Each structure stands twice: as structure tokens, then as C-alpha cells.
Amino acid sequence: MPPILIHLPTQAPSHPQQDTGYPLGQIHALTDLCVFQATGIDAISFLQGQITNDIAGATSAQSRLAGYCTAQGRLLATMILNTPTVSTGQDPVVLGLIRQDLTASVLKRLNMFVLRAKVKLAPSELKVYGVKTTNEQLPGLQKLLGTSLPTATWETIHSESGMWICAPSVKGLRWWWVATETQLNSHQRLIDACESRPTDEWNAQDIESGLPWIDSTVQDLFIPQTVNLDLINGVSFTKGCYPGQEIVARSHYRGTLKKRMARGHVEGATQLKPGVDIFDNRQPDQPCGRIINIAHSANVTSLLFEITFEAMDHNVIRAGTPEGLQIALDTLPYELQPSKS
Incomplete structure (x- = not known):
């Protein structure tokens, strides 16, 4: 049987102005993200001992941002995890969103530590789309979807259309929509009602929200605090052990942090x-730091980057070389501060 393809519109469709109104938002195909699945009686407890955040205490209505570290506390990945409710008698399941280019290596490493735990980890066939809407568009989107959507960051629903995770957002409302091809096809009308936008535009909104993603180019370079995971509910200091936990805790309690993640931009397109x-x-x-994430457009290049507090205060920051492109600092939607002692 040939595969079923989802065709996103290249521009807002010219629908008649029904009571829902069009367009109802923007939709982004997030092909740079992959969904992996951990299944088995020990799925939750196994991952609980591997990541920086507490998923054992979460419900299916609460997704968790987390990091996965080396023994030296350096991030191999950032991910968003959810534990869907399963039927009685079924094994627990954990779903994780992770950068596509890290999926194979991270799952291979996790599988090295499974040992006797009853858990299987593998990539899933689920697709990820980013959906953004305004408060004014939200009622129409929910009417077409047939359910209410979560409006607080990390809140999650599981519905006939798939899983919707409320993403951090500075302007409007955003969700990661995780669904099977069958679910996407059955909700083609919703896809058609949204304006298709580039992936880089969604990534620029992640940057604006101060949300870092570790990919293969920046693996094993940063501790969680350097990319502000502790400031955005991505680290639990009470959950217990995981690889690198001692290093992460020491930086937190001793207040030895000298770098944080900042947000900025460079005018025009760049390489x-x-x-x-x-x-x-x-x-x-x-160097006083490194670029973590980047999103390009014709007029501006948006950045998240590691930087020392001293260089941040001086605010004459260059990219690539000491005489390179100047980076203009932008504000983050949360307060930057050294790790508390």
C-alpha cells in the first residue's frame, strides 16, 4: 500500500469566511524533530535515572523539558518527554521529542545502560508539527479541532487528533502537535485552515522564547545551567541521581557558574x-562562548549563545572571530542570573 502523504499549503487557502474564520493560525512541518518511544514496565523508572528532570511525578497532562548528560555533566541532548495514560494491563510508555540528527546516537547510548531493565527504546513513526495562533484565532481553531487546547507552557492533551504540547511563547500561543499520519489525514481540514510557514520561523520563535535545543553540532559542550535549563524548568535538584548529576548540582549549590545563555541577533542573512x-x-x-542555536531569515539571523557574564555586561560581542559580525543582545522572557548558592 503506497504511503499516505500530507500536503501542507504553501500559503493561506482562500476559504470562504465561515464562522471559524481563516486562516486559523500558522503551521510548521518540524522535520528537524523526531519522536522516540520507550516502552516497558521499567520505561519511566529507567528514563528517570537518565535525565535531568522528574518525569516520575508527571501526569499525561504535564510534559517535561529535560537534558541528557555525560558523566561529566555535559549535554548530549535536550528533549521534551511525556508519559501518556495507557489502558489497564498495558506497559507504560514514554514519548520523547529530540533533534532528528541525535536520535540514533542517543538511543544507542541509552540502550547501553538498559541492562536488566524491562524497557525498549526506538524511534517512532509519529510526526511533529508546530502550530501557532493568536488569542483571537484560538476559538476557531478549537472548534475545528473539536477540543480545547492547553494554554499554559508544558500542559498537554491527548485527543483523537494526537498529542498537543503547549510550547513556550512570547507572542500568541504555540503547540507541538505530535500525530500519526492517519491522525493528520483525518484532520486535513485543520491543516488547510492554517498558513504553512518555514521551519526556521518556528525555530526563531523557540529562540525568542529562550528554549535551547542541543543538536549534533553542539553535543558535549554545555552543562544544563549554561543553556539555562534550570531557569525554564528543565532541571530538578531533588529527583535523585542521573549521569552528571554531581557536576550539575555542584554548579548550582556552590554558585560557580560563570556563563549563561543569552539571546541576540545579527542584521541580515549570514553563514x-x-x-x-x-x-x-x-x-x-x-572565545567567551559559542553559538547554541540559530535561525536564519532574509533580514535577520537570530541566535542563542553561551557567553560569560563579563562579556555580556561589556556588550561588544562578535561572532566567529574577534573582528567578526557584531551580535546585538536581545532580552529573554525570563531573568538571567548566576546559579544560586
Whole structure:
């Protein structure tokens, strides 16, 4: 049987103005994300001992942002996890959103530590779309969907259309929509009612929200606090052990953190990439940080980057070389502060 294809419109469709109104929002095909699945009686307890956040205490209505670290506390991945409710007698399931280019290596590493735990980890065939709407468009979107959508960050629903995770957002409302091809096809009318937009535009909104994603270019470079995971509910300091926990806890309780993640932009299109060094022009001999995430558009390049507090205060920041493109600092939607002692 040939595969069923989902065709997103290239622009807002010219529907008649029904009572829902069109367009009802924007939709982004997030092909840079993959959904993996952990299944088995020990699925939750196994991952609980591997990641920075507490999923054992979460319900299906609460997704969790988390990091996966080396023994030295450096991030191999960031992910969003959810534990759907299963029927009586079924094994627990954990679903995880992770960067596509990390999926194989991260699952291979996790499987190395399964040992006697009763859990199977594998990529799923679920698709991920990003949906954004305004408060004014929300009623029409919910009417077409046939259910209410969560409006608080990390709140999650499971419905006939799939899983909807409320994403951090500075303007409007955003969700990760995780669904099978069958679910997507049965809700083609909703897809048609939204304007199709580029993936980089969604990634720029993640950057605006101060949400970091670790991919293969920046693996094993940052501890969770350096990318602000502790400031956005991505680290639990009470959940117990996981790889790198001692390093992460020491940075938190001793207040030894010298770098944080900042947000900025460069005017115009650029060739900058994640992992590129950042410089303070007062100290050109060595970099003061690295680019973590980047989103390109014709007019501006948006960045999340690691940087020292000193260089941040000086605010003459260059990308690539000490004489490279100047980065203008932008505000994050949460307060930046050194890790508390």
C-alpha cells in the first residue's frame, strides 16, 4: 500500500469566511524533530535515572523539558518527554521529542545502560508539527479541532487528533502537535485552515522564547545551567541521581557558574552555524562562548549563545572571530542570573 502523504499549503487557502474564520493560525512541518518511544514496565523508572528532570511525578497532562548528560555533566541532548495514560494491563510508555540528527546516537547510548531493565527504546513513526495562533484565532481553531487546547507552557492533551504540547511563547500561543499520519489525514481540514510557514520561523520563535535545543553540532559542550535549563524548568535538584548529576548540582549549590545563555541577533542573512565561537573584543585572544542555536531569515539571523557574564555586561560581542559580525543582545522572557548558592 503506497504511503499516505500530507500536503501542507504553501500559503493561506482562500476559504470562504465561515464562522471559524481563516486562516486559523500558522503551521510548521518540524522535520528537524523526531519522536522516540520507550516502552516497558521499567520505561519511566529507567528514563528517570537518565535525565535531568522528574518525569516520575508527571501526569499525561504535564510534559517535561529535560537534558541528557555525560558523566561529566555535559549535554548530549535536550528533549521534551511525556508519559501518556495507557489502558489497564498495558506497559507504560514514554514519548520523547529530540533533534532528528541525535536520535540514533542517543538511543544507542541509552540502550547501553538498559541492562536488566524491562524497557525498549526506538524511534517512532509519529510526526511533529508546530502550530501557532493568536488569542483571537484560538476559538476557531478549537472548534475545528473539536477540543480545547492547553494554554499554559508544558500542559498537554491527548485527543483523537494526537498529542498537543503547549510550547513556550512570547507572542500568541504555540503547540507541538505530535500525530500519526492517519491522525493528520483525518484532520486535513485543520491543516488547510492554517498558513504553512518555514521551519526556521518556528525555530526563531523557540529562540525568542529562550528554549535551547542541543543538536549534533553542539553535543558535549554545555552543562544544563549554561543553556539555562534550570531557569525554564528543565532541571530538578531533588529527583535523585542521573549521569552528571554531581557536576550539575555542584554548579548550582556552590554558585560557580560563570556563563549563561543569552539571546541576540545579527542584521541580515549570514553563514553562521551552531558551535561557532563568540568573542568579547576586549579579550580577543580566546572565545567567551559559542553559538547554541540559530535561525536564519532574509533580514535577520537570530541566535542563542553561551557567553560569560563579563562579556555580556561589556556588550561588544562578535561572532566567529574577534573582528567578526557584531551580535546585538536581545532580552529573554525570563531573568538571567548566576546559579544560586
